[in-house]
Amino acid sequence: MRDLYARFGGGLATIFLSLVLIWLAAMVLAPNLMMIDYALRPNLPPAQIGTKADAWSLDNFLYLANEGVHRAIFFKTIWASALVAAVTLVVCYPIAFWMAQRATPGQLSVALMLVIIPFFINEVLRTLAWFILLAYRGPLNAALQGIGLIDAPIRWQGDGGVLAGMVYAYILFMLLPIYNAIESLDRSQLEAARDLGSPTWRTHWRVVIPHAKAGIATGCVFTFMLAAGSYVAPALLGSPGSRWFTEIIYNWFFEGGDWNRGAAYALTLLVLCLAVVLVTLRIARVNLTDVAK
Amino acid sequence: MTADRIFRGLFVLYLLAFVAYLFAPLLIMGIAAFNESRFPTVIPWQGTTLDWFSAMWADAAMWKALLTSAIVAVLVVVVALPVGTAAALVLTTLHSRARSMAYAVMVSPLLTPGVVIGISTLILWRQVGVGGGIALIVVAQTTFIICYVMLMVMARLQRFDRTQEEAALGLGASRVMVFRRVLLPFLRPALLASGGLAILQSVENYNTTLFVRGFETPLTVFIATKVRTGLTPAVNALALVIIAATIIGAIAYEIARRRQVTARPRP
Numbered sequence: 001m002r003d004l005y006a007r008f009g010g011g012l013a014t015i016f017l018s019l020v021l022i023w024l025a026a027m028v029l030a031p032n033l034m035m036i037d038y039a040l041r042p043n044l045p046p047a048q049i050g051t052k053a054d055a056w057s058l059d060n061f062l063y064l065a066n067e068g069v070h071r072a073i074f075f076k077t078i079w080a081s082a083l084v085a086a087v088t089l090v091v092c093y094p095i096a097f098w099m100a101q102r103a104t105p106g107q108l109s110v111a112l113m114l115v116i117i118p119f120f121i122n123e124v125l126r127t128l129a130w131f132i133l134l135a136y137r138g139p140l141n142a143a144l145q146g147i148g149l150i151d152a153p154i155r156w157q158g159d160g161g162v163l164a165g166m167v168y169a170y171i172l173f174m175l176l177p178i179y180n181a182i183e184s185l186d187r188s189q190l191e192a193a194r195d196l197g198s199p200t201w202r203t204h205w206r207v208v209i210p211h212a213k214a215g216i217a218t219g220c221v222f223t224f225m226l227a228a229g230s231y232v233a234p235a236l237l238g239s240p241g242s243r244w245f246t247e248i249i250y251n252w253f254f255e256g257g258d259w260n261r262g263a264a265y266a267l268t269l270l271v272l273c274l275a276v277v278l279v280t281l282r283i284a285r286v287n288l289t290d291v292a293k
Numbered sequence: 294m295t296a297d298r299i300f301r302g303l304f305v306l307y308l309l310a311f312v313a314y315l316f317a318p319l320l321i322m323g324i325a326a327f328n329e330s331r332f333p334t335v336i337p338w339q340g341t342t343l344d345w346f347s348a349m350w351a352d353a354a355m356w357k358a359l360l361t362s363a364i365v366a367v368l369v370v371v372v373a374l375p376v377g378t379a380a381a382l383v384l385t386t387l388h389s390r391a392r393s394m395a396y397a398v399m400v401s402p403l404l405t406p407g408v409v410i411g412i413s414t415l416i417l418w419r420q421v422g423v424g425g426g427i428a429l430i431v432v433a434q435t436t437f438i439i440c441y442v443m444l445m446v447m448a449r450l451q452r453f454d455r456t457q458e459e460a461a462l463g464l465g466a467s468r469v470m471v472f473r474r475v476l477l478p479f480l481r482p483a484l485l486a487s488g489g490l491a492i493l494q495s496v497e498n499y500n501t502t503l504f505v506r507g508f509e510t511p512l513t514v515f516i517a518t519k520v521r522t523g524l525t526p527a528v529n530a531l532a533l534v535i536i537a538a539t540i541i542g543a544i545a546y547e548i549a550r551r552r553q554v555t556a557r558p559r560p
Contacts, residue, residue: 004386007458009468016379023376027436028402031413038416094304095311118315120539122497124513125532128520129318132325132333132529139321142336168318200300229406231500236520246408246500253504259416266412270405277404 181215377442425507
């Protein structure tokens with residue numbers, strides 16, 4: 001603090017500090033505290049607010065725990081998000097390795113451009129693209145029927161569609177951290193492993209993956225979090241049978257009209273996401289400072 | 294040796310499949326904008342037309358959505374750039390222990406699901422009687438866009454040589470002058486880049502905006518609603534225009550960046 005004033009002088013330092021404090025207090029802390037308060041109170045008509053009935057309780061959370069359908073959707077969202085992260089990892093790892101260790105500088109700059117271009121494009125538009133591709137009478141079904149792989153069109157909308165759309169949407173968040181991590185691996189280590197007779201898979205398992213652990217953890221954490229908090233992909237690519245937890249939250253706010261219960265649901269999602277992030281980073285021994293780059 | 298060659302061949306196939314995975318959906322979406330069919334698709338091809346572009350152009354609701362998104366994006370940049378820069382300066386000046394604590398709080402919006410940011414903002418401001426609308430969209434979006442600005446400015450600050458500041462002070466410049474004439478010019482590329490990123494993040498945001506939009510319809514909400522209520526290739530035409538604009542913008546940014554790198558620093 002003293003350093004800040006010493007460096008910028010009283011006026012500027014005060015401006016900087018107050019801007020940051022307003023941001024943290026009014027936009028980061030206060031909304032979350034208010035959300036916790038909301039989540040703990042019952043949903044009451046205006047006349048009863050402030051009366052005895054308006055007391056803190058865990059009722060909204062217990063409702064989620066006891067409501068079978070919502071609970072099932074909650075757990076499904078968790079494991080489906082983990083699945084999205086796992087699939088994205090499997091899809092991206094070979095590409096990241098190739099870009100970091102095998103590609104020539106020319107190939108690398110083309111590859112980087114190719115993976116980055118789709119991600120400059122709006123998530124809603126990317127999801128729309130998948131919506132069109134996967135439509136019942138759409139191009140994918142027509143192509144598969146054309147080459148004789150399937151006899152009748154498949155209804156892709158649902159779990160499969162959501163998975164495809166989400167993996168697509170979050171590729172870059174997985175690819176870049178892993179690429180960065182593998183890039184710093186000294187190629188002579190790979191050569192040493194090969195000269196000592198290690199088969200390719202073991203070189204990856206014992207040399208590359210441990211080295212890239214931080215990048216892999218970062219990619220997985222971000223993908224999981226983005227998937228669990230996503231609304232577009234399940235709303236556009238899902239079916240009634242593949243509802244996402246965020247859709248339930250949305251319904252409490254704008255259809256069920258019970259903001260308190262919605263807040264409790266949102267808080268549950270937040271706590272879960274933070275827990276997954278922190279535990280994964282702890283397991284992979286990654287510092288939070290290295291994550292956000 | 295042959296096993297190696299097979300492996301290599303398989304990998305090339307995988308690379309091609311990956312590129313197809315990345316671009317096929319976008320290509321199909323773009324091409325469908327030229328098909329006469331009422332539902333956007335490429336099969337069957339019912340004739341080539343530009344009608345969907347004029348339909349899109351004539352859609353007043355689309356223009357209103359675009360205007361809403363533009364207003365929001367400008368306001369987000371106006372708020373996020375100063376605050377993000379201030380956060381980066383405060384953070385880099387802090388001492389190590391306070392720093393990692395402050396850092397965790399300051400990047401926490403990036404680790405918060407977008408829907409939760411929208412919800413908590415909505416709840417807080419209802420207490421003081423402010424409902425969803427442009428103001429709340431700006432507040433909710435800047436909450437996390439500030440983090441991006443902060444990170445980009447911090448990355449640039451790491452390469453800043455503090456002796457420049459001391460030299461300017463030694464030559465009699467005031468602290469405000471040093472900030473304006475030494476530090477800000479040095480940060481300019483990072484500020485431009487994060488301004489661009491902030492606009493992009495703001496315009497493309499859906500998860501957070503959805504909860505705080507009130508009766509406003511920004512572009513992403515407009516498109517998502519169209520998909521559910523009556524998708525015609527006019528939406529594809531809009532998508533194609535947006536994609537073209539973003540790619541041109543990205544290329545222009547890249548060219549500008551390369552020039553910046555190759556250009557010699559001004560004396």
